[in-house]
Amino acid sequence: MYNQLAGVLAAPGGAVAAGPTPLGRGLVATQQVTQGATLLSVDWANMLCVTDQPKLGDAFGRRVLGDWQMLHGRLPPLLVRYLVGDEGDWFVRLAAWLLWLRRNAQGPWRLYIDLLPREEEITTLMNYRPEEVGELQSPLLESRAALERSQIAGLHDRLFCTSGGELRALQLAAGLQDTVWAACMVNSRSFSETVEGETVSLMVPCADMANHALAPNASYQFVAPADAFQLQALQDIARGAEACISYGCTHKSNEGLMRDYGFVVPGNLNDRVPFSAGKQGARLLALGGCDDVASQLAARAAGLGAMAQPSISAPRLLEALGLGGEAGGSFDLTAAAAAAMGDSEADAARRRLLATLMSLQPFLRDIPPAGSTASAAAAAAAAAGAAPPLSEAELQRERQSSAALVGQCQQLLAGMPTTVETDEALLAADGGGGERLGARRRQAVATRVEAKRLLRAAEAALQAYAAALR
Ligand SMILES: C[S@@+](CC[C@H](N)C(=O)[O-])C[C@H]1O[C@@H](n2cnc3c(N)ncnc32)[C@H](O)[C@@H]1O
Known part of the structure; x- marks a missing residue:
């Protein structure tokens, strides 16, 4: 035709x-x-x-x-x-x-x-x-x-x-x-x-x-x-x-x-894990009882000193995820995204990692300015071949923060009626054309499994971060 x-x-x-x-x-x-x-x-x-x-x-x-x-x-x-x-x-x-x-x-x-x-x-x-x-x-x-x-x-x-x-x-x-x-x-x-x-x-x-x-x-x-x-x-x-x-x-x-359009992109860079700095997060981060990022920022803008530190060290996170690489922990997100635009599953996984990083933005501290080295401390440490040491109290807070965020991912995953594995099995049994499931059901499964893959990627990234803390 x-x-x-x-x-x-x-x-x-x-x-x-x-x-x-x-x-x-x-x-x-x-x-x-x-x-x-x-x-x-x-x-x-x-x-x-x-x-x-x-x-x-x-x-x-x-x-x-x-x-x-x-x-x-x-x-x-x-x-x-x-x-x-x-x-x-x-x-x-x-x-x-x-x-x-x-x-x-x-x-x-x-x-x-x-x-x-x-x-x-x-x-x-x-x-x-x-x-x-x-x-x-x-x-x-x-x-x-x-x-x-x-x-x-x-x-x-x-x-x-x-x-x-x-x-x-x-x-x-x-x-x-x-x-x-x-x-x-x-x-x-x-x-x-x-x-x-x-x-x-x-x-x-x-x-x-x-x-x-x-x-x-x-x-x-x-x-x-x-x-x-x-x-x-x-x-x-x-x-x-x-x-x-x-x-x-x-x-x-x-x-x-x-x-x-009725389709999804595997590893969509514009997707975000809906992390919240809700009660639990706020308590863990000792951010003065504010329940969400917007009110934290508003309070900070209003000069309320209790707005302590964001919870995750950006240079350490980049290092733990193998994304730092260059001297001083500088990281070019745009270049990293451009290098991961292929159709392969490896590229999609890379994009999920980058989407995770962007989802964590409200919690990051010591973010290196684009194209430059990280903080002076990180730069000095990188020159010495190691990240700047954290005190025991700082380490404790980082671990609590990442545990809280991992918990959020797990909670979101647990709230979905099926697992990644069940969804993948459904798609595999369908054989690609939606013959058994029907086009809309098949696309619904493809869409929800993609949301879960991002949550899984975020969970794994935060666990890698926690494991690398010392
Ligand atoms: C302009 S049409 C393209 C031709 C269409 N595939 C067809 O058979 O008529 C747009 C539709 O194609 C499908 N499509 C386009 N790009 C896609 C992609 N990257 N992955 C999955 N489906 C896609 C979606 O159903 C979308 O609504």
């Missing part, structure tokens, strides 16, 4: 086709590709394009919509008015267009719709039913899923619902599930580009088969001289290898990725 679609909507000579990949269905190189080569080119008249803020200028968006209608047939005037108007935001307008195509399209746009994931295959949070969200084993994700679903229900009732929505004459969505489907498609498959100074949002057939990678080997852009949206190779790509792009979501935690 993909080849049929590409034969009509993409320019001849493409070097990729849809196929099975380790990430699910994706784009696979059909030939050896050299760096800089065009992998796929889709003419602007063959994409769905809406201008994000029509009031700031919409000449490009109107031109593309005009060309689209000349090539693919006229759209109902009510829909056209809605697409070029500024009543709905870009997201809602693209969803309306998709819903209309789903009900009415023929030819290549029928193929396009048929190639899109079906409801039962969609794993974005919004598509989880209330009875399924418990599988995520995360109160945060559960409440986020409920919120997403209630927001989309509001949109459905107000706009798309065939019985009472403002656009009911277009007969867009018979039930809430239709609207959820369209919203998930727009969320997870649209591109944003600025063309002729106009920011537009696009659904681009064929190009929207590209999966996301932390270290992408392809990029996308609108190429004005070609009047086309293109995927290009950032490096040589072997025949049969997957071509991946970056979704530009490098700042998103796994919660954000589940919300927008």
Whole structure:
């Protein structure tokens, strides 16, 4: 089906086709590709394009919509008015267009719709039913899923619902599930580009088969001289290898990725262990009875002297984790993260360690300034080949602190109904395709096991720290 679609909507000579990949269905190189080569080119008249803020200028968006209608047939005037108007935001307008195509399209746009994931295959949070969200084993994700679903229900009732929505004459969505489907498609498959100074949002057939990678080997852009949206190779790509792009979501935690795309990144650098400096932590750290980091900082800013030391020595922690390395314990987090962007499990484990380090930030003391040596004391000690000695009382406090934080990890893990091992066994028995578990349950297990792996990594790091204390 993909080849049929590409034969009509993409320019001849493409070097990729849809196929099975380790990430699910994706784009696979059909030939050896050299760096800089065009992998796929889709003419602007063959994409769905809406201008994000029509009031700031919409000449490009109107031109593309005009060309689209000349090539693919006229759209109902009510829909056209809605697409070029500024009543709905870009997201809602693209969803309306998709819903209309789903009900009415023929030819290549029928193929396009048929190639899109079906409801039962969609794993974005919004598509989880209330009875399924418990599988995520995360109160945060559960409440986020409920919120997403209630927001989309509001949109459905107000706009798309065939019985009472403002656009009911277009007969867009018979039930809430239709609207959820369209919203998930727009969320997870649209591109944003600025063309002729106009920011537009696009659904681009064929190009929207590209999966996301932390270290992408392809990029996308609108190429004005070609009047086309293109995927290009950032490096040589072997025949049969997957071509991946970056979704530009490098700042998103796994919660954000589940919300927008329905997948998680193993070892997501933006995830944090939700350590708390609650009562137990505050007592152990002798921080004057403050219950959380924010109030500690506020109290410190207010000059309350009882704000004693953070609990963990940063240079010692780095050393215990094998992350110090350089003279004076200097550590470049950005460089360490950049060096761990691969697909391997070792890279994912490394990223979990870095995420742990960042989670511990509120508790660290003697943090070395970026790119420089640690504290003067640490620098002197490093020159002498050893960390500065700690008094027995200091050692005692460090041990108590790490024990308290380890306890928090263990408590969080114990509060989840299944273990890493059970989850991994479930995934292994499923064989990769979600055939037995179903797509959403499989993704829920993949998501919760990733949260547990981070907690395990944090627990192990703190235990290594405690063991290295002397
Ligand atoms: C733009 S589409 C990519 C094509 C999609 N795989 C398909 O079969 O239609 C985005 C969706 O692909 C999947 N995806 C993309 N990147 C992924 C990744 N790195 N890991 C797992 N799933 C991914 C997610 O389901 C996401 O919502």
